[in-house]
Amino acid sequence: MKTNWIIPSLSAAVLVVFGLVAGEFWVKVATEAIILVLFAASFALLYGQTGLLTFGQGAYFAVGAYGFALATTKLELPFALCCIIGVISAGLWAWITGFVCVRLAGIYFAIMTVVVAQSTFFIIFQWYDFTNGDNGIQGLIPPGILQHPRVFYYFALAVCTLAYYAYYRLVTSPFGLSLRSIRENTTRAGFVGIHVRRHTLKAFVLAGLFAGLSGVLFAPFTRTVVPQMADWLSSGKAVFMGILGGPAHLAGPLVGALVWVFLDAFVSGFTVHWPLIIGILVFLIVFFMPGGLMGLIASFGGTGTMKQEREPQS
Amino acid sequence: MTEILRTEGLTKRFGGVIAVSMVDLVVNHKEICAVIGPNGAGKSTLFNLITHYLEPSEGRIYFQGADITGLPSHVICRGGFARSFQLTNIYPRLTVFDSVQMSLLSIEGLSGNLYRNSRTMLREETERILQMVGLSDQKHLRGNLLSHGDKKRLELAISLGTRPKMLLMDEPTAGMAPDETWALVELVDKLRNEEDLTVLFTEHDMDVVFDIADRIVVLHEGTKICEGLPEEVQKDESVRQCYLGGYQPSA
Secondary structure, three states: OHHHHHHHHHHHHHHHHHHHHOOHHHHHHHHHHHHHHHHHHHHHHHHHHOOOOOOOHHHHHHHHHHHHHHHHHOOOOOHHHHHHHHHHHHHHHHHHHHHHHOOOOHHHHHHHHHHHHHHHHHHHHHOHHHHOHHHOEEOOOOOHHHHOHHHHHHHHHHHHHHHHHHHHHHHHOHHHHHHHHHHHOHHHHHHOOOOHHHHHHHHHHHHHHHHHHHHHHHHHHHOEEOHHHHOHHHHHHHHHHHHHHOOOOOOHHHHHHHHHHHHHHHHOOOOOOHHHHHHHHHHHHHHHOOOHHHHHHHHOOOOOOOOOOOOOOO | OOEEEEEEEEEEEEOOEEEEEEEEEEEEOOOEEEEEOOOOOOHHHHHHHHOOOOOOOEEEEEEOOEEOOOOOHHHHHHOOEEEEOOOOOOOOOOEHHHHHHHHHHHHOOOOOOOOOOHHHOOHHHHHHHHHHHOOHHHOOOEHHHOOHHHHHHHHHHHHHOOOOOEEEEEOOOOOOOHHHHHHHHHHHHHHHHHHOOEEEEEOOOHHHHHHHOOEEEEEEOOEEEEEEOHHHHHHOHHHHHHHHOOOOOOO
16 A cells, blocks of 8 residues: 555655746656656556556557547547547557457567557558658647646646546456456466456557557647657557556556656756667666566565555556 | 266367267266376366366266356356366465455456455455465465465365355365365365355375265276265276275275
8 A cells, every 4th residue: 555655646746846846848858757657557557467568559659649630630629529539549449459469368469569550650651641641740739728838737747647546446446456367367367257358358448548648648748740659669668668667566657657758858968879878777677677666666665475455566 | 966067978189199088977066076097097188178178079068957068268157167276276476365356356247347446345255265265364475475285275265256156176185285185175075065065176195085075986098987986986896906906095
């Protein structure tokens, strides 16, 4: 219970104050970070909770962003409605593609998610009439007061806090426990009556919704959508952030995304070789901290036994 | 006595090898039935067929009169049919409590519930099962930190969580210390009497088999060669030849 609440509430408090005191550049960095928390959560739900290694969450991130962008430019619908359309399109795309993916296990599942994401990328990239191809879609300016970076920051913070609460509820729900049972022992889970495929598909769609919401917020934030949102580098970002924070831990995606984006902004400020530094960091974490940063924090709480009465994580 | 489980002509071929051949088996309500036989006799294969872990090449399986051949494992489990595995098959990184509660949530049809807090659900029944198998003190430990005997008991508890009418156990006492073995035997006997459980199990320990089984089925090279009360099986000449040798029950 303790580590479950301290980190999210502390982060929320810091982030609320941050929006008032920080300079505009850092407010924008923080906006990106909190939006990407949901992207990391999307990966963590599949890998950390369900044990499905996905390298394709970028697809749903991009479909969410494009859903929003196309609804804005082609249909000229109100902002809120465009957001909803974006999230729903990502969920639908996850449902269609997930139907195929969840039939595969292990490395085949991982490869299939890459295939789906690259296909999504090429569809967006080449469908000029509809998606504007490699030019992307520009000019996605949010309405009214949201144009102000600080206001948009608080808007994103509010949406992401709500979404993260949903993630928390999901992880602590019976469904969350079912996902962890599937992760721990798929055969056994089937033998206690869990419909494994239905549950993993549901998790896949939910993860698509989180990635989609992240994309939906990202589009008006950068005011641009590009096909590269769907490619493997974008998906890889979700993987790195998730691994960095510790995908099985409730606060993992939060910590992972915040650390990643701030480190990125900070390190790129004084060296052009920042991808190398980030690369070395990820290497060290994978090698020495298999549970990610949250795993490291939790390991100070005792070895093996659950100090907390019912820790929903691993 | 009412019949719970029946198999008719159950056969399994692996390529040219016939692992189980034309096995007819009947298990009655509240009966403890043992399947014995030398290594490679097809005991585990028979179990895997009955529990739908393997697809039979031929034959039918009936549970409480209904044909369950070929149904997926999560469906037959909901019908009151639980199994434990020869190699311990638990959730390594879930707590003991979570592991058992998972079965109960699943059997209540709540495994897909997204918005309730699992922490508060079905606590009492989970505690009761843990009490029954004697794991209450370890309930906050992760499964992989338990001793071998405790893992076996956790496995039994996971099965009991599905509120089974019938339990299939593949070598439940394998690798257990003698006192752990006898504690398990007592527990199974108690479950039969108090929870109306029917049990089908395989076992290598003949002391256990002759102590607890109401009826014994002997397999040899995939076929059923003998079936009957423990005394009858013990006297049977073909069984003595192929399996029991000079075995004398110690009790």
